[in-house]
Amino acid sequence: MELTVNGTKRQVDVVPEMPLLWVLRDELGITSPKYGCGVAQCGACTVQIDGKAVRSCQSHIGEVAGKSVVTMEGLGNKDQHPVVQAWIEHQVPQCGYCQTGQIIQAISLLELIPKPTDDDINVVMSGNLCRCGTYPRIRAAIHAAAAKIAGK
Numbered sequence: 001m002e003l004t005v006n007g008t009k010r011q012v013d014v015v016p017e018m019p020l021l022w023v024l025r026d027e028l029g030i031t032s033p034k035y036g037c038g039v040a041q042c043g044a045c046t047v048q049i050d051g052k053a054v055r056s057c058q059s060h061i062g063e064v065a066g067k068s069v070v071t072m073e074g075l076g077n078k079d080q081h082p083v084v085q086a087w088i089e090h091q092v093p094q095c096g097y098c099q100t101g102q103i104i105q106a107i108s109l110l111e112l113i114p115k116p117t118d119d120d121i122n123v124v125m126s127g128n129l130c131r132c133g134t135y136p137r138i139r140a141a142i143h144a145a146a147a148k149i150a151g152k
Contacts, residue, residue, distance in 0.1 A: 001013075001014070001016070001061055001062070001065040002065060002066065003061070003064055003065055003066065003067055003068075003069055004067070004068040004069065005024070005028060005030065005069045005070075005071070005074070006030070006069070006070060006071060006073050006074030007074060010028060012027050012028070012061065014027060014061055015061075016060060016061060016062025016063075016065075017060050017061075017062065018060065018061050019056065019057050019058065019059065019060060019061070020047070020049075020056040020057075020059040020060065020061055020064050020069070021033055021035060021045045021056040021057045021059075023061045024047070024056060024069070024071065030071050030073055032071045032072035032073055032100040033045045033046065033047050033056050033071055033100065033101065034097060034098070034100065034101065035057065036057075036097075036098070036101075036129075037057070038057050039057070039058070040055035040057060040058040040127075041127070041129070042098070042101075042128070042129045043055065043098065043101040043102065043105060043127050043128030043129060044097060044098050044100075044101045044128075044129075045057040045101060046100075046101035046102075046104045046105050046128065047069055047070060047071050047104060048068075048069070048070040048071075048104060048107070048108060049064060049067050049068070049069055050067050050068050051068075051108070051111065052108065053104055053105045053107075053108035053109075056069075070104070071100070071104070072100045072103065072104065075107075081107075082145045082148040082149050083103055083106050083107050083110065083141070083142075083145040084103060085145070085148065086141040086142070086144040086145035086148065087099070087103060087141050089141070089144065090137045090140050090141040090144060091137065092134050092137045092138055092141050093134070094130075094132035094133075094134050095131070095132050097131075098128060098129060098130050098131070101128055102125070102128050102130065102138060105124065105125060105127075105128045106125065106138070106141070106142050106145065108124075109121065109124045109125065109142065110142070110145060110146055110149060112124075114146060114149065114150065115146055115150065116142065116143075116146060118139060121138075121139050121142050121143075122139075125138060125139075125142075
């Protein structure tokens, strides 16, 4: 099967039922999506597929073949992305385990809703769990990233 991962066409020889998360991590060596729960409830495995945030633990490679997948590694110079900059400025990560999924979800949110309200953020980000409870910092970083993007 062929798919585009972070802008590069990739071929994988796996069963169609294999979760995208395991294809990314075990077959392609892309480790930013994390295994959290395996049932699409925590968001640690969040990636973008054709521009939409999805849980890679529940997306089978057979469903993703021919599509474009973006992970943290696909952001180019990650430190220059407005969401990543805001994450750093607001010191969002505590343990950091959920952060790549949080960031990918936040990027998707801002692509859908460029100026989100607190309610928009709460609704869209509610499926991404942070066991450390950094939700106020996540919300502040998303608002800051939205302002940075609007200022460009």
